[in-house]
Amino acid sequence: MEDLRSTTVSDDPVQRRDLILIERARSGDLDAFNDLVVLYQDSLFALVVRMVPDRDQASDCVQEAFFSAYRNLGSFRGGSVKSWLNRICVNAAMDTQRARKRRPVQPYPEYEDESWQPPAGVESDPERIAVHAERSRAIATALTNITDDQRTAIVLYDIEGYDYGEIAEMTGVSLGTVKSRIHRGRLALRDILSERMELFRG
Template sequence: MEIPNDDELVRRAQEGDLDAFNKLVERYQVQMYNLAIRYIGDPFLAEDVTQEAFVAAWKALGSFRGGSFRSWLFRILINEAHDLRRRHVKRTPGSLDQILEELGEFPQMGDPHIGPEETAVSAATFKAIEKCIQKLPEEYKLVLLLVDVQGLSYDEVATALRLPLGTVKSRLFRGRCMLRELLKDSGEL
């Protein structure tokens, strides 16, 4: 059986097919949550923002006029995260390792044949990078997360953030440079 693409699922969902929309939710819920937790820093608020983003997407689905559905979803998620901040819910963003530790989860290291020493080095590297990403200014952090962590194309990021393509590229370049300097200064690597 052929798996329907986003365009087909969106078309069906716009016609009122809740199952089609649920398939879109299943397809993107992990990516949406991953961005939310890295952007907000709190796992429970990230869950709320992700859920609110999907509810808002369902309500606004009639206004979707094509293009990248994924970038449209990320735009909604970002708006929900900004709304959360505007409501003055002040939470200190923790590093991803603290969040994962609270949840009892650990990053996947990939190859099961990697030994404990390599795993420890990978975990330390992961922690240092996440800690430094949290220190980036918001506009650079968001572009870096969308491109380097979520894997969106420059065009998708430009659409999601409503920015010119050149601005996305320059913010990504500057964000990566800042991250590199933060990692050097931290001395953790």
Template structure:
């Protein structure tokens, strides 16, 4: 019963976890934690909106992990130990393309990190994970209009941050 209800949503939960976690390994851990929590509380689930229910659990698990991480020292590795050498050494033909994509992704992630948490979560859930405003409202426990307002304000702020960053980079390097 549990697997029949939740496994069809595994990809959606993983995509959300990937956006909430710093790296794929943490995303895997977050998905595992989400499904463990869901299994423990499955008897309380009413059977409707399972995807939104799992997303809410995932967001809450990510927040709990972030709180735990702030209380303990961070360990940094020079590389992912399970990453094969071919993945660590990109093809020289598309190095520039990968570097540009990585910079753009990093800039967007940095700008997202500057948003208030509620705006950031609503944007990630709607724009990245593909949830509807109604689903996000259920996940976050607020009104649909509140979600739409947070997304609108968050997008406005995100755009302003990215334009400001672009202007600063242009002034640092001169016109292209």
């Protein structure tokens, strides 16, 4: 079996750890793969739920992505394990977008729960916390009102930090199409949020 550590030069201890776990999983060590699940399930859910706002469907996407990753361990050829898992999750989310029935869903239900409070952090000013929550709610709602393709491109570029080339590879479209989706998506978001711009000033 190919030694992944010998094919990937990295001084990143996280990447070395992940490659060791992948190698062990490919050798039949289920506990090693479960370690990867524990390490990345939260970040993968955070990625997918922005693309598939229904939280139950997003959770199913992540679960299916891990199943797919386990079935296709042999296809991993080195590099970033996190990026590899992200690509699988993006594909699962896109499949869900295509298959999703045309029915209204309530994204981010915690915003509708008056008892919900934002996580505790450095910022303790109640007014600023309220503004931050309102911004998050406005953006989350706006994202559900642009096309799936635009939302996927914007989430990957503006939130996850992938470059155009990486997004093109993940989504199976040309570089020009990625740029167009991001541009059109941003314009659509600006129009949707035009009456709420006071939230984003100051």
